[in-house]
Amino acid sequence: EAQVTQNPRYLITVTGKKLTVTCSQNMNHEYMSWYRQDPGLGLRQIYYSMNVEVTDKGDVPEGYKVSRKEKRNFPLILESPSPNQTSLYFCASSYSTGGSGYTFGSGTRLTVV
Amino acid sequence: DAKTTQPTSMDCAEGRAANLPCNHSTISGNEYVYWYRQIHSQGPQYIIHGLKNNETNEMASLIITEDRKSSTLILPHATLRDTAVYYCIASWLLQGAQKLVFGQGTRLTINP
Numbered sequence: 101e102a103q104v105t106q107n108p109r110y111l112i113t114v115t116g117k118k119l120t121v122t123c124s125q126n127m128n129h130e131y132m133s134w135y136r137q138d139p140g141l142g143l144r145q146i147y148y149s150m151n152v153e154v155t156d157k158g159d160v161p162e163g164y165k166v167s168r169k170e171k172r173n174f175p176l177i178l179e180s181p182s183p184n185q186t187s188l189y190f191c192a193s194s195y196s197t198g199g200s201g202y203t204f205g206s207g208t209r210l211t212v213v
Numbered sequence: 214d215a216k217t218t219q220p221t222s223m224d225c226a227e228g229r230a231a232n233l234p235c236n237h238s239t240i241s242g243n244e245y246v247y248w249y250r251q252i253h254s255q256g257p258q259y260i261i262h263g264l265k266n267n268e269t270n271e272m273a274s275l276i277i278t279e280d281r282k283s284s285t286l287i288l289p290h291a292t293l294r295d296t297a298v299y300y301c302i303a304s305w306l307l308q309g310a311q312k313l314v315f316g317q318g319t320r321l322t323i324n325p
Binding site for chain 2 (some may be wrong): 104131135140142143144145148150156159188190192194199200201202203204205206207209
């Protein structure tokens with residue numbers, strides 16, 4: 101089944117403890133992206149990647165890092181999480197231009213205490 | 214980048230057509246109209262998109278006015294599983310990929 105898989109689904113962590121949220125797609129998509137969703141603010145793009153070793157900032161990149169060493173994987177790294185990064189995170193992927201729409205993962209609900 | 218305006222919420226009876234309006238009066242010639250929906254807190258799901266012409270797929274139809282200032286998403290025979298938040302997005306190409314800026318969307322409730 102074609103899908104975008106995120107892990108973990110739920111995570112509670114403490115301020116300052118580095119964490120990684122993984123994202124993997126099995127559709128050979130070139131484009132991958134991370135979003136966060138917060139009440140009243142909608143979905144906002146954090147980072148995106150047009151292909152392997154090509155990444156760029158989205159609208160809210162502060163406090164996050166990404167890497168794209170393989171086409172299928174696009175992990176989101178929080179080096180020193182803070183409570184304002186408590187959010188619902190989504191990974192998405194598509195073929196190069198996204199013209200046929202993005203496929204989103206099921207989400208990761210992160211709580212930083 | 215054009216903003217879109219949608220009603221906050223709508224109701225529709227099961228089995229009837231659900232017509233979701235969207236205003237995008239400042240849309241530019243190279244911006245597409247995309248529709249996504251989000252069921253509860255699941256990942257958004259792509260529905261349909263168009264530039265000028267009306268479009269139809271297995272999920273829905275998209276009607277875009279001739280002046281492109283508004284559009285309507287039509288779910289022809291709504292079911293309870295169509296209850297979701299529907300997002301209308303004016304999307305443009307940014308460095309080769311479609312840029313999506315999500316608003317608050319329309320919360321559509323399908324009633325039995």
